[in-house]
Amino acid sequence: xxxxxxxxxxxxxxxxxxxxxxxxxxxxxxxxxxxxxxxxxxxxxxxxxxxxxxxxxxxxxxxxxxxxxxxxxxxxxxxxxxxxxxxxxxxxxxxxxxxxxxxxxxxxxxxxxxxxxxxxxxxxxxxxxxxxxxxxxxxxxxxxxxxxxxxxxxxxxxxxxxxxxxxxxxxxxxxxxxxxxxxxxxxxxxxxxx
Amino acid sequence: xxxxxxxxxxxxxxxxxxxxxxxxxxxxxxxxxxxxxxxxxxxxxxxxxxxxxxxxxxxxxxxxxxxxxxxxxxxxxxxxxxxxxxxxxxxxxxxxxxxxxxxxxxxxxxxxxxxxxxxxxxxxxxxxxxxxxxxxxxxxxxxxxxxxxxxxxxxxxxxxxxxxxxxxxxxxxxxxxxxxxxxxxxxxxxxxxx
Numbered sequence: 001x002x003x004x005x006x007x008x009x010x011x012x013x014x015x016x017x018x019x020x021x022x023x024x025x026x027x028x029x030x031x032x033x034x035x036x037x038x039x040x041x042x043x044x045x046x047x048x049x050x051x052x053x054x055x056x057x058x059x060x061x062x063x064x065x066x067x068x069x070x071x072x073x074x075x076x077x078x079x080x081x082x083x084x085x086x087x088x089x090x091x092x093x094x095x096x097x098x099x100x101x102x103x104x105x106x107x108x109x110x111x112x113x114x115x116x117x118x119x120x121x122x123x124x125x126x127x128x129x130x131x132x133x134x135x136x137x138x139x140x141x142x143x144x145x146x147x148x149x150x151x152x153x154x155x156x157x158x159x160x161x162x163x164x165x166x167x168x169x170x171x172x173x174x175x176x177x178x179x180x181x182x183x184x185x186x187x188x189x190x191x192x193x194x
Numbered sequence: 195x196x197x198x199x200x201x202x203x204x205x206x207x208x209x210x211x212x213x214x215x216x217x218x219x220x221x222x223x224x225x226x227x228x229x230x231x232x233x234x235x236x237x238x239x240x241x242x243x244x245x246x247x248x249x250x251x252x253x254x255x256x257x258x259x260x261x262x263x264x265x266x267x268x269x270x271x272x273x274x275x276x277x278x279x280x281x282x283x284x285x286x287x288x289x290x291x292x293x294x295x296x297x298x299x300x301x302x303x304x305x306x307x308x309x310x311x312x313x314x315x316x317x318x319x320x321x322x323x324x325x326x327x328x329x330x331x332x333x334x335x336x337x338x339x340x341x342x343x344x345x346x347x348x349x350x351x352x353x354x355x356x357x358x359x360x361x362x363x364x365x366x367x368x369x370x371x372x373x374x375x376x377x378x379x380x381x382x383x384x385x386x387x388x
Contacts, residue, residue: 017243023278030330037326041288045295047316049211050307053299055292057284062326063276070281075269075289077296082257084217084304087264090251092297092371094235095269095289098249100381101239102271103286105247107329110278113244122241128379132231132256135301135368136224145373151383161387168385174329177286179339181379187294187372189345191362193355 018113036063051085052078083132093146096181097126103177104151104168111174112157112167119157126151149181212307230257245279246272277326287340291320293371298345301365306351311361313351320345343375 013021030037039062045055058072077092079085090098101124112119128149134142155164172178207215224231233256239249252266271286273279284292295318306313322343328336349358366372 017246019244019278026278027330027332030327031332034327034332037330037332039324039326041285041291041322041324043288043291043295043320045292045299045318045320047299047303047313050213050303051300052211053296053303053316055295057288057292060274060288067274067276069274069284073284075292077292077300079300080254080261080263082261084213084220085300090263090267091235092293092300093374094237094251094254095293095296096371096374097235097237098239098251098269098271099286099289099293101237101249102247102289104383105239105241106245106271106273106279106286109241109244109247119241122247124239126237126239128235130233130235130370132233133224133228134373135370136221136231137368138221138225138228138231143373143377144368145370145377146379149379149381151381153383153385155385155387164387165385168383172383174331174338176324176329176339177290178381179328179337180287180290181374182381183337183339183378185340185343185375187343187345187376189298189347189362189366191347191349191359193349193358 015113015116016109016119018110020113023110023114038062048076048088050078051083052076052088093128093130096146097128097149099177100149100151100175100181101126103175104153104171107171107175108155108167111170112159115167117157117159117163117167119155121154121156123154124151209307209310210303210313212304214307217304217308232256242270242282244272245277246270246282287322287324290340290375291322291343294343294345294369294375295320297369297371298347298362298365301369302349302361305364305368306353306361309361311351311353311357313349315348315350317348318345 047053076089078088080087128146131142133139134144241247270283272282274281322340325336327333328338
């Protein structure tokens with residue numbers, strides 16, 4: 001095998017910016033050692049003032065050990081003035097929509113790459129309808145959270161429309177955030193007042 | 195009423211950085227016109243490369259009209275290298291933990307202010323346990339999303355421990371993101387391939 005061949009092979013394994021050789025190697029590794037796939041993600045939040053607070057995301061556990069992101073990520077959340085805040089960041093519920101779009105899109109890029117489809121464009125708008133009579137405690141028949149969420153994707157690539165739709169369907173079928181939102185996750189809350 | 199009295203009154207209405215007079219006025223306004231509480235939040239996402247994508251949050255609908263945040267917020271999401279990404283942002287599932295911490299903390303500050311409790315410190319760490327054998331498609335018995343989430347709060351203020359715990363419990367009872375995660379929200383996905 002010449003150097004040119006090696007380069008061509010390495011190039012072929014990158015599709016949609018996804019290194020499919022590494023992706024398949026990772027799948028094989030987890031197949032051999034399923035406990036490597038046990039992860040714990042974490043967010044550290046500190047109240048600033050009023051509805052304004054700040055989260056740092058840096059450490060997590062995965063593939064058998066404590067790890068850190070390459071840098072520490074910091075995000076502010078707040079309410080807009082119309083909801084008695086100072087608009088120092090998006091509302092918490094807007095971050096949920098971002099998480100859903102990001103999860104479905106990352107999965108779509110991976111799945112398309114694995115199936116040999118080159119994507120040229122993926123955009124989405126996620127909308128969530130919410131009646132704040134719920135969280136304001138003004139109507140006991142109104143839930144606190146979103147009543148419904150809609151994701152509208154525009155997807156373009158070198159495959160027929162039906163194939164592109166199948167890729168989105170498979171991304172939904174394997175999306176962690178879609179599962180969290182459409183199914184139930186138990187949440188435990190502990191309070192230390194010392 | 196002297197100027198000093200007016201200033202004192204204005205000062206009294208601010209607690210925990212929350213303008214409680216505005217908070218109660220907002221509640222009264224929504225009580226009179228419940229349709230003002232119908233909001234639609236939105237996130238606009240664009241794929242960058244591989245698992246890296248970027249969301250902009252700016253426009254929303256509420257109190258009867260189209261609105262915009264005071265500035266446009268932009269967030270990158272990605273996977274770390276160990277999950278075949280380039281770590282250009284937190285993972286989508288980490289943003290879910292951030293959203294939960296932010297929602298519970300904003301609610302806590304509001305509720306404490308409304309009930310006359312001054313908070314001095316609120317910190318929380320949210321952890322989410324996930325087995326990636328689910329999203330990797332390697333074990334059909336493993337769900338895609340978090341198997342469980344734990345929120346650990348440290349709360350300090352001018353009230354007894356039992357009162358501070360009650361405030362957290364009330365924040366949970368009125369949290370939009372807690373509801374989204376612990377109950378089910380219907381999600382519709384549309385795909386345009388033109």
